[in-house]
Amino acid sequence: MNSPRAIVGQNVRKVEGVKLVTGGPAFTDDIDIPGLLYGKILPSPYAHARIKRIDTRKAKALPGVHAVLTYKDVPRVPHTTAGQAWPEPSPYDTYLLDNKVRFVGDRVAAVAAESRAIAEKALRLIEVEYDVLPAVLDMEQAMAPGAAVIHDEPDSKGIYDASRNIAGYILRGIGNVDEGFRQSDRVFDREYRTQRQQHCALEPHITICWLDGDGRLVIRTSTQVPYHSRRQVAMILQIPVSRIRVIKPRMGGGFGGKQEMLLEDICGALTLAARRPVKIEYTREEEFYMARTRHPQILRMKMGVKRDGTILASQLTVVATTGAYGSHSTTVQGNTGSKVLPLYRAEHMRFECHVVYTNTPVAGAFRGYGCPQGFFAQETLVDEIANELGIDPVEFHRQNAIRLGDIDRLSAQLGEGKEGLPRVVRSCSLPECMDRAAAAIGWSSKRKALPSAGHLKRGVGMACTMQGSGIAGIDWASAFLKMNEDGSFFLQVGAADVGGGADTVLSQIAAETLGVSLDKIVITSGDTDTTPFDVGAYASSTTIISGGAVKKAAEKVREQVLRMAAKMLETTAENLTCGDNRVTGVGKSATMTEIALHAMYKQKTQIMDGASHFNTDSPPPFCATFAEVEVDTQTGKVRVVHMATAVDPGIAINPAQAEGQVEGAVAQGLGYALTEELVLDGEGRPVNPNFLDYKIFGAKDMPKLTTILVETDEPLGPFGAKSISEVPINGPAPAIANAIFHAVGVRFRRLPIRPEDVLRGLREKGDLGG
């Protein structure tokens, strides 16, 4: 299928690895800035209130305070914080600071002071009188007549129906589901509920701003979207894009939480007001409720099947809440339909969704981007249908799942906030993914095993999922390469390595294309002054889109290198090839160093070039997730024994890094399935904003993990690559719920599945263990 490759497909070390294992300065906060001030945000104590009076005089008078900002001090520019390509499909319903607060944790005011302690004291000195308004906390009440209107301001734009708290509405389909249900032998109809999950990147959101010697605003920030942030901050602070530089240092995890312009605007405003460098860093508690979460959803899934198991029609009806602001509201929810339903080849599909405002923490992008919710519903329902029809779930999937050569027509109906493009499956190893993950978990024997007599019941379950690789027709990236005297190359990309290894993968693509060793590539990424544009790290786009740009740029530079070498070696470029840090052909050879020196000092030519890249399709990676669980029928505790995950990522540019993506996604998926939920009290206040009460999986909590890459060769990807970072997070929740059903015969349709839920389920079934 492919010629052997020197670097692509190899488990090379991370290019910045030594720095990370030795504690070298890498992250946003790893810098000493003279005169740095500490910024703090005063969070709203109320879920919904109008600021009647706000008096900052005492705070301003406190020694060491350099700036205090309220809505009275800043421009009022409606915008979205969603880090999306312009024009963003999210409503412009957010303000730098406002005279109304819409959730507990919403910005009331901000200060910058000499120390954190002074900043915190200054916040306490701000006098605020609130007119507390009725709050809407329950998404099912949000659209009800008489519900408080959360966005009653006249200047917000792009809200579907502000008077009914509807941020966005989606209705799309193919075929005729009613006809499909009529033709079906059996119709299944169930409701599912998913919770508010938080990203929990170990590095909280952090931004440091200063004015450089030319008075330009420099924003050093942990962001997945340097370029979108620059554009948005320029709009909000009303300064030209050219007067802003966004620098993304190493990021300590993002998972979508940093696909958001979150602190950059307020930190920039404080810097402009104080004329001093300012740092704002969320505390862990603030991170939980003042950053972003996954959208909670109520999903009604209906499927019609023939007796032989053929799915004829599927219908998904969703109510989701975006919290107080509509960041990523229609796009996340659009994915719940467009990337979930087409997993099956049903003739008839219908997706309808209301995305509603509530006075709760703001939801946003989160790894999976709407798919974990949708696949929890779909894959749990499919398991139920297969069981009812007496068909093995693996066989049921094999029979119905999308396959090579298929066209997913729903994607044409459901794009990024508008109509999209049809998706063609040009590569797919889902059947083999199922086979191999099933073998790893011992599916065929464990599926038939008789239930054990004791109170510990074992079961196995599975789920199949897919995702995209970049947003078709929207995501694009560029890359630039220039050659140095020693035969090395500077690679400049706007891409933003979230921590998953993009800098390494992009360097591998450049090195492979140029025929040089990896140490000859020096990458700079995510600096709006020195690297060309990239939409940023989201939608599983970096390897395929940014990687595509790097490959194109490297091919252009390779042409220049070959032509230069041809002059030196007195032949033509067609006779020469790059490899092993040299150019070889016609029995002659020149090293990259010789070629670079010749170009620069004899030919007076800088070998350099750049390229841009986008795709009109979003090739889906596929994933089969198998879980084995042990349910304690006395305590309700579910212990996951083994997770086997097989993924089709196209070609894995760096298999070890790809496996790491899978395993991290599985760990997050385990939390989504069993433990993680940001709980709010009756006033909308967070109950558990800390790692003791919000439980993410630790090293001792993890089950055995088996990770299998079943590679395919994707025509649209660089070296055949698709993507891998998101798709494996979709499967754990349904696979575990299905395994629990196999173990104890109880269906769980609400996440997370906590011990108390299991006990309640067992009690209702009359099956409490003895």
Place this chain on the structure above:
Amino acid sequence: MKTMEVRLNVNGEAKQWTIAPGDLLLDVLRREGYFGVKRGCEAGECGACTVLLDGKPINSCLMFAAQAEGADVLTIEGVAHGDTLDALQEAFLDHGAVQCGFCTPAMILNAKALLDRKPHPSEEEVREALAGTLCRCTGYRKPVEAVLAAARESAR
């Protein structure tokens, strides 16, 4: 503001720093340029700020700098042997155990404390040693493999 002096050894070097009595060890170490000590929660829950104090892993966010008087503190900056990486650092790189790298210093220090005490740990013991360090990227399999590999390496 009231200040005081604290004397301690950091990575084998004697230090004397002027601190406020309430300064956390985490803040003082970062102020002094030990950026490998990470701030993840300031509540002793995530473990990203782990340093070894007289060989034992502690959360530097839960300790006043003043309490480190006379102690030997090891941060990630002191783990390599000159220009040569420690076997643990090599193993973390070779096994793809580093993703974003934010918790990596704490993982390596916790692993080092374990291997110093117990050169040939079981997987269970490695997981116990890493249990105090939350990681949102790796799912822990590769870090655990890296520690076990480093233990095998030093056995040779």
